[in-house]
Amino acid sequence: MSVHDTRMVHAACPHDCPDTCAMEITVEQGRAVKVRGSDAMPFTHGALCTKVSHYLERVYSEKRLQYPMRRVGRKGEGRFERISWDEALDIIAAKFRDISAEDPRAILPYSYAGTMGLVQGESMDRRFFHRLGASLLDRTICASAGALGWKATVGASIGTDPEAVVDARLILIWGGNPIVSNLHGWRYLQEAKRRGARLICIDPRRSETAKKCHQHIAPLPGTDGAIALAMMQVLIAEDLLDHDYIARYTVGFDELVQRVASCTPEWAAALTGLDADVIRTLAKEYGKAQPSLIRLNYGLNRCAGGGMAVRNIACLPALTGAWRHAAGGALLSTSGNFPKNGQALERPDLYPNAEHFPPRTINMSTIGRALLDEQAPPIKAVFVYNANPVAVAPNTAEVRAGFAREDLFCVVHDLFQTDTADYADILLPATSQLEHRDVHSTYGHVYVVDNQPAIAPLAEARSNTEVFRLLAARMGFEEPAFADSDDALAAVAFRDQDARMLGVGAKVAAQGWARLNLPRPWVPFAAGGFHTPSGRCEFRSSLLERLGLDPLPAWHPPAESVSSNPVLAAKYPLAFISPPARNFLNTSFSHLPRFVEQEGSPKLEIHPLDATSRGIVDGARVRIHNDRGSFHARAVLTEDVRAGVVVSPSIWWQKLSGDGENANAVTSSALTDMGGGPIFYDCLVEVSLV
Ligand SMILES: Nc1nc2c(c(=O)[nH]1)N[C@H]1C(S)=C(S)[C@@H](COP(=O)(O)OP(=O)(O)OC[C@H]3O[C@@H](n4cnc5c(=O)[nH]c(N)nc54)[C@H](O)[C@@H]3O)O[C@H]1N2
Ligand SMILES: Nc1nc2c(c(=O)[nH]1)N[C@H]1C(S)=C(S)[C@@H](COP(=O)(O)OP(=O)(O)OC[C@H]3O[C@@H](n4cnc5c(=O)[nH]c(N)nc54)[C@H](O)[C@@H]3O)O[C@H]1N2
Numbered sequence: 250m251s252v253h254d255t256r257m258v259h260a261a262c263p264h265d266c267p268d269t270c271a272m273e274i275t276v277e278q279g280r281a282v283k284v285r286g287s288d289a290m291p292f293t294h295g296a297l298c299t300k301v302s303h304y305l306e307r308v309y310s311e312k313r314l315q316y317p318m319r320r321v322g323r324k325g326e327g328r329f330e331r332i333s334w335d336e337a338l339d340i341i342a343a344k345f346r347d348i349s350a351e352d353p354r355a356i357l358p359y360s361y362a363g364t365m366g367l368v369q370g371e372s373m374d375r376r377f378f379h380r381l382g383a384s385l386l387d388r389t390i391c392a393s394a395g396a397l398g399w400k401a402t403v404g405a406s407i408g409t410d411p412e413a414v415v416d417a418r419l420i421l422i423w424g425g426n427p428i429v430s431n432l433h434g435w436r437y438l439q440e441a442k443r444r445g446a447r448l449i450c451i452d453p454r455r456s457e458t459a460k461k462c463h464q465h466i467a468p469l470p471g472t473d474g475a476i477a478l479a480m481m482q483v484l485i486a487e488d489l490l491d492h493d494y495i496a497r498y499t500v501g502f503d504e505l506v507q508r509v510a511s512c513t514p515e516w517a518a519a520l521t522g523l524d525a526d527v528i529r530t531l532a533k534e535y536g537k538a539q540p541s542l543i544r545l546n547y548g549l550n551r552c553a554g555g556g557m558a559v560r561n562i563a564c565l566p567a568l569t570g571a572w573r574h575a576a577g578g579a580l581l582s583t584s585g586n587f588p589k590n591g592q593a594l595e596r597p598d599l600y601p602n603a604e605h606f607p608p609r610t611i612n613m614s615t616i617g618r619a620l621l622d623e624q625a626p627p628i629k630a631v632f633v634y635n636a637n638p639v640a641v642a643p644n645t646a647e648v649r650a651g652f653a654r655e656d657l658f659c660v661v662h663d664l665f666q667t668d669t670a671d672y673a674d675i676l677l678p679a680t681s682q683l684e685h686r687d688v689h690s691t692y693g694h695v696y697v698v699d700n701q702p703a704i705a706p707l708a709e710a711r712s713n714t715e716v717f718r719l720l721a722a723r724m725g726f727e728e729p730a731f732a733d734s735d736d737a738l739a740a741v742a743f744r745d746q747d748a749r750m751l752g753v754g755a756k757v758a759a760q761g762w763a764r765l766n767l768p769r770p771w772v773p774f775a776a777g778g779f780h781t782p783s784g785r786c787e788f789r790s791s792l793l794e795r796l797g798l799d800p801l802p803a804w805h806p807p808a809e810s811v812s813s814n815p816v817l818a819a820k821y822p823l824a825f826i827s828p829p830a831r832n833f834l835n836t837s838f839s840h841l842p843r844f845v846e847q848e849g850s851p852k853l854e855i856h857p858l859d860a861t862s863r864g865i866v867d868g869a870r871v872r873i874h875n876d877r878g879s880f881h882a883r884a885v886l887t888e889d890v891r892a893g894v895v896v897s898p899s900i901w902w903q904k905l906s907g908d909g910e911n912a913n914a915v916t917s918s919a920l921t922d923m924g925g926g927p928i929f930y931d932c933l934v935e936v937s938l939v
């Protein structure tokens with residue numbers, strides 16, 4: 250083969266991961282032969298995680314959907330027959346036309362972060378559903394509670410520059426497992442450790458990351474808010490405060506002092522299952538070390554008090570003045586740094602008849618109930634793309650009952666025949682990231698990453714933008730917005746007049762990625778400049794007050810725990826969490842042989858004390874159950890989980906799990922204290938031998 254047939258294409262890893270790696274794809278004669286991490290892109294640093302290093306196994310998997318299909322079996326059975334794209338699109342358009350003649354809000358789009366690209370994830374699709382006047386979707390399934398708790402305090406999804414953390418002296422890794430889910434971010438934390446930082450991990454489970462930290466603090470799930478309140482109490486009582494920072498850049502300090510006065514480490518000890526001394530020492534250490542960094546992740550926002558927990562933690566660096574330092578402060582997400590142009594991408598102005606049909610919003614976290622509840626209008630059609638709700642949404646029984654409705658018209662667009670796809674009336678094949686154009690912002694660093702198509706769509710796969718362009722044409726939508734090419738969509742993704750984008754577009758075009766035009770080091774709140782209404786860090790939150798919520802930091806207990814719900818705990822005494830498994834990414838790799846082999850089979854980590862009292866030995870098959878449902882797993886006896894807590898690394902495909910269930914058989918569809926998020930990790934169960 251001649252060298253002329255070989256080319257290198259700039260790409261972005263599309264998955265829901267804070268690292269958004271810059272990739273280089275080698276293409277020979279129209280076939281991708283190699284995927285590697287960009288050496289030049291600082292955050293990617295020449296490496297991809299094990300999942301995406303083997304990306305071609307996903308792209309060229311024999312399990313890829315090849316052509317459109319129509320259901321022939323029962324809903325959920327997964328039997329389909331081939332049809333043409335024309336037939337498929339005609340059926341969908343006819344159905345949508347019928348339904349919308351009466352009330353377009355009976356149609357619901359359902360999408361999340363199958364791809365995080367701004368083009369394939371939130372452009373033509375949104376335009377289409379806006380123009381249709383469909384129900385709006387509140388995309389809460391992951392981060393909405395924590396995002397709101399953070400926003401109430403700091404104002405925007407902005408925090409410490411993840412590349413600056415190397416000079417921190419103390420790092421709290423709180424509710425996150427970066428070795429698994431933020432591997433490139435971990436590289437910087439590790440460098441800080443090498444330079445002498447002390448690392449403390451706060452996680453109910455001794456995670457891969459906790460094992461590499463100097464100290465592991467294991468609270469009961471859903472109790473982080475109490476730890477943070479007690480830390481504030483100690484910081485104030487011991488006067489480990491930056492009074493100048495507090496006076497200049499915060500509001501509500503006096504009220505905060507009153508609020509936390511009774512939140513002593515002894516008070517928190519009873520709630521969190523920790524020794525009061527551990528909390529007191531943590532607070533003192535935090536108050537004395539500078540720069541100190543808190544790397545939060547969303548693990549701690551998946552509980553009834555998750556929004557307030559993040560808010561309480563977000564108050565800490567303003568008390569100690571840690572925000573003054575480039576390496577100090579706190580980081581949950583970097584997404585607010587990107588001047589994304591939502592209006593141009595999504596065109597909410599296309600919504601047609603707001604007067605006749607005032608927009609209706611459906612919360613994706615309670616999709617089962619939304620499909621089952623009587624409401625006006627009922628949901629008659631759902632179009633799922635970039636998501637696998639039957640497997641990932643809480644309380645499977647509810648979700649399945651909703652998707653099993655015979656009178657529900659369901660379209661699923663995916664690369665694979667997922668658990669959700671089995672419920673489709675029409676199943677459409679989607680392109681992979683190598684087959685379409687995109688551009689990415691991210692929530693784990695401050696670089697824009699480009700994605701050029703490397704290969705032609707495989708078989709009859711079509712990209713999200715293409716599907717919605719074709720559907721728009723069939724629906725007779727004639728606005729020029731529906732004629733925009735993917736390049737045109739990518740071109741409007743960011744507000745290029747924004748100072749942060751100055752020079753960025755040209756660099757991205759040339760090298761495939763570029764850092765936002767931010768100062769280096771980027772110290773966002775060194776001198777205040779918070780994005781809250783007051784411009785200060787709001788110990789007293791005007792936003793929460795406006796929403797009718799408690800404006801001050803508070804203790805919001807878990808919905809299901811021994812201390813908050815003793816009646817339920819008498820029946821189901823174990824706190825169950827189902828955090829990300831290393832070789833999976835939500836459900837996006839949980840069906841590919843290499844990764845399933847690496848994870849083995851669904852497992853349940855259980856403390857030997859909890860196991861022995863139930864007659865469970867290592868390797869035994871167990872049933873994890875509560876009133877909502879049950880699933881099976883292999884018991885792994887380990888002291889890595891504290892007694893009283895059981896852990897099942899997730900998310901498995903249900904139909905590949907032996908018993909047809911995964912962790913969400915037992916999770917609750919109750920919602921968080923703010924933001925309408927799910928409470929996956931706030932769940933009591935019992936475990937029995939099968
Ligand atoms: N390999 C891999 N990477 C992923 C994902 C994946 O599935 N696999 N998922 C991606 C997605 S969608 C997201 S949102 C991100 C971040 O996803 P997160 O859900 O934040 O996941 P982790 O960073 O793995 O952190 C979860 C950690 O929080 C701990 N935890 C659970 N409950 C609590 C609690 O109440 N308090 C505290 N302190 N800790 C708790 C868990 O034991 C676990 O170690 O990761 C992304 N990256
Ligand atoms: N028990 C439990 N449940 C959880 C969690 C947990 O920790 N425990 N984590 C929760 C979290 S944090 C999240 S973010 C959600 C994740 O939930 P989802 O966002 O639904 O994530 P995935 O399961 O990875 O499903 C994404 C789907 O999109 C498809 N896809 C990828 N690219 C494209 C494309 O270009 N076009 C189309 N049409 N489809 C595409 C993929 O093949 C995949 O089937 O799960 C939540 N559920």
Ligand code: SF4
Pocket residue numbers: 262263264266267268269270297298299300301302432433834
């Ligand atoms: S999943 Fe995350 S770590 Fe892996 S290649 Fe993608 S962005 Fe990088």
Ligand SMILES: [Mo]
Pocket residue numbers: 265390391392
């Ligand atoms: Mo997520």
